[in-house]
Amino acid sequence: MKYFSKNLTEYQPDCLVGVPLIFDKFKSRISDEVKKKGLHKKVKLLMKIANVAAALGLDLRRKLFKQLLEPFGGNLQVIVTGGAAVEPGTVNWYESIGIKVYQGYGLTETSPVVAGGNDRRRKTGTCGEPLPGVKLAIANPDAKGAGEIVVSGKNIMLGYWKNEDATKEAIQEGWFHTGDLGLIDKKGFIHVTGRVKSMIVLKNGKKVFPEELESYINKLKFVKESLVWGESASDGTVEICSRIVLDKEQMSCIQTLPDDESGIKKILDSAIRDINRLVPVYKTIRYYVYGYEELVKTTSMKIKRYIETERIRAILKTTALNIKNATGKNIDKLKEMMAKSVENY
Structure with a gap:
């Protein structure tokens, strides 16, 4: 992380994959610099106008916010994030300057991605929908539909090496119990709310x-x-x-x-x-x-x-x-x- 900023400007990536914490901190640093220069209100207004224009088919965001894209190397088009929930405000900020944000969900035991957003179906604050060939459900849901996320498919591991007890506990009737808590909304988008063990x-x-x-x-x-x-x-x-x-x-x-x-x-x-x-x-x-x-x-x-x-x-x-x-x-x-x-x- 020590040389991350320098590496971005040096290699000028088109896509970045990382945990939300990294992107939260970058957003905060750039926002602080904008505030110091007294441009916060102007940038906020421009973001609103640019988003409306983009919705109408005229996308000028990358041109308008060229200077805000420079700390990322200038070419960054896409951010893929996972491992934790990303703040909707963070997603909206990056989208407003012309960078698409895709949140995914998966585990090592599931090879690893099981769900994610895409250009066809994407909703801020969710992990998108299951990938083709992957089944995802909620075990023992409460009144609000929240419970443990379970996954089934050919992507699931065969088991833990030389640990039958752990394997039997994790995989039950063909479903892998992730240990993550979440729900599936009416449109089929997955919301991850926390961990069973940390609850x-x-x-x-x-x-x-x-x-x-x-x-x-x-x-x-x-x-x-x-x-x-x-x-x-x-x-x-x-x-x-x-x-x-x-x-x-x-x-x-x-x-x-x-x-x-x-x-x-x-x-x-x-x-x-x-x-x-x-x-x-x-x-x-x-x-x-x-x-x-x-x-x-x-x-x-x-x-x-x-x-x-x-x-x-x-x-x-x-x-x-x-x-x-x-x-x-x-x-x-x-x-x-x-x-x-x-x-x-």
Whole structure:
């Protein structure tokens, strides 16, 4: 990622394939530059006019926004993204400057793509429809039609190497259970809403998808990424918590001293209050910690949730804190305190 911007201008790609996080960050950087130059309102108006003209058959978007296309090398025509949900606002922004965005869905076990948007049928906020020869359904749907996504077809793996138990659990009656939650709308488009394993089930039975809250947090321009999880209290209630990874450069533009915990806490407290107003009461974020160290991820840029939450719990336990006492604190500093206490011991 260090040389990504340089590589784009050097190789001038026509198509880019990547996770939404990459394209979110590029959009944010370019939008910030536009705001600094005082052109935000002008660009926004031009986008609206250009989109209307394109709908009428006169597509001038790539000519009008030639300068906004330059950071991508100038030739970028198509973005293909997957691995996580992409924000509709991000899709609309790229489409408005003349870049088509296709969201796909798949897993290694399904060879790997099972669904995607195309020029014939494409809907923002969805993963399109199943590819030819692939069947997709929702297992045990709730009243809203949401449940676990299951897939069937010749593209499904034969099984996990030397692991019959895992294979039997994953493939049942010819259907591969993806572990992803979602629904299929009336027009046949697939919506992926979260992971079965990451879903937070509250004491009253209500379900919270961390990805939804993370998307709100990640929209904050001074946030790089975030993690939301459920922490069990002594009385059995489950409280929604978050670890927020800040962008030091962006934070320094807002907060003169990027290491001033009290100042940062005020900013984050206000931001969390605003987010909580957007969701039902049972989904509100109760506690949070922040830092600058990036979250541990897989090679496909997915957060290793279990590892991260266990690390947070270990840090809090060693420093004799619980998440309530630690809320608003810098987790990186608490980690340093833990390391020192281990050394002294």
